[in-house]
Amino acid sequence: MRIAIHQSKGSFSDQWIVFCEKNNIDFKIVNALDSDIMAQLQDCDIFMWHHHHGNYRDVLASKPVLFALEQGGVKVFPNFNTGWHFDDKVAQKYLFEFFDFPLVPSYVFYEKDAALQWAESTIYPKVFKLKGGAGSSNVKLVNSKYECKKLIRKAFKTGFSQFSKGHYFNEQLIKFRETRNVLFILKAFARLFILPEFAKMGKEEKGYVYFQDFIPGNHTDFRLKIVDNKCWGFQRQVRKNDFRASGSGHLIYDNDLIPQSMIKLAFEISEKLNLQSAAFDFIVQDSKPLLVEMSYGFGIDAEEFNYGYWTKDLIWHDEKFVPQYWMIENILRNEI
Structure with a gap:
């Protein structure tokens, strides 16, 4: 079993490489933007690419490369179920409405x-x-x-x-x-x-x-992330004199403040949509969680990995973790 990784500094690939090196996993680094990328991947079973919406090259090439490989039998991250709706709020609207989320x-x-x-x-x-x-x-x-x-x-x-x-x-x-x-x-x-x-x-x-x-009365939103049936999250405070929380940088790490109903819903969505990785944005109306949008990728802030996570049984595990490791463990088990 050999893994190919598209390396991009500051992306998930940093920790993917560390994990492979620590665990003696056979891997090689490739450039997914090369014209001969398909030839480069002929000896690989898995391909992983943390593509970014702010890189126009990634936007042009990532989904065609990933989905062509997946259709050809190569296991990829993110796969079609996880990534086809990435950075497309309208696509997510249709998806969420169909499943009645x-x-x-x-x-x-x-x-x-x-x-x-x-x-x-x-x-x-x-x-x-x-x-x-x-x-x-x-x-x-x-x-x-x-x-x-x-x-x-x-x-x-x-x-x-x-x-x-x-x-x-x-x-x-x-x-x-x-x-x-x-x-x-x-x-x-x-x-x-x-x-x-x-x-x-x-x-x-x-x-x-x-x-x-516009849903009034929300002084924070909630960002919940799920990888390999493990969930963690935080609140983001709304900006001063504004209505938006995303990108504010004012984060609250207190798992007791995140409603259990929201955690259950995040696990339910992830399971039904068969997602390898997900970051959900929620707000609250009448004490009930409402989805705003989602993404397969998320910002990498080492601090947020220090506070623990929930497993699917809603048991809290108060320990540090590296979610990028879970991504590789999950794809190696071939659960998705």
């Missing part, structure tokens, strides 16, 4: 007139989102039908850049106020003139429009 009420339109008619009669506020993006980028609170119609018309005309200069600028200002590090100010102004590579290469988002209901 408790999703924040969500609306997608592919025709301008239908969207404008809905905007005329719906109740505000609503939350506007693009299909892709993380850390609350491309997310706006819409307080009136005037604002809503303006967004709709733009969506069906010029569209939206996948990189928001205004959002990035404000994010860096917040970090500067918190740290007084002038580097954040320099980065904020630099991005007004120099776009990141993925923004230069990516196309405008247009031809559709997507909204979710």
Whole structure:
């Protein structure tokens, strides 16, 4: 059994390689972006690639490479069930609704007139989102039908850049106020003139429009992550003078504050969808958890792995862990 790993510094691959080395597992490092990647993988049984939505090369190549290999009988991470809906909130809407999971009420339109008619009669506020993006980028609170119609018309005309200069600028200002590090100010102004590579290469988002209901009364959201039937999580505080929690950086690690019903739901979704890895974003309405979105990948913050995890029987294990190790153990067992 030989594992091929696409190496990318700062990704899951760092710990995948460490695990293989520690356990004398046969592996090799490959570049999934090479034209001859299929030839490179002829002697491998497993291929693992932590692809990222902010890398335009990954976006173009990852799913075709992974799904071609999977169809050919190679075990991959992330596999089709885990990754086809990655960084696509509209795809997740359809998936969650089909399985009747408790999703924040969500609306997608592919025709301008239908969207404008809905905007005329719906109740505000609503939350506007693009299909892709993380850390609350491309997310706006819409307080009136005037604002809503303006967004709709733009969506069906010029569209939206996948990189928001205004959002990035404000994010860096917040970090500067918190740290007084002038580097954040320099980065904020630099991005007004120099776009990141993925923004230069990516196309405008247009031809559709997507909204979710705004659920009031949430001062935090919840992020729960599951790998190999083990779950851990934390709360994220809503930003000051804002409604968004994702990307705030203000995390609360207290397992007693996470509702058992939410943990059970996360395990249920992961099992029904047959996911190798999942990070779920939840909020609460009337004491009941509501799904916002999910992702196969998640940020790597070593601190969060120090506080323990639940197993499927909801027993808490107060010990440190490395979830990237679980990913390899799981795929070697061929459970998924």
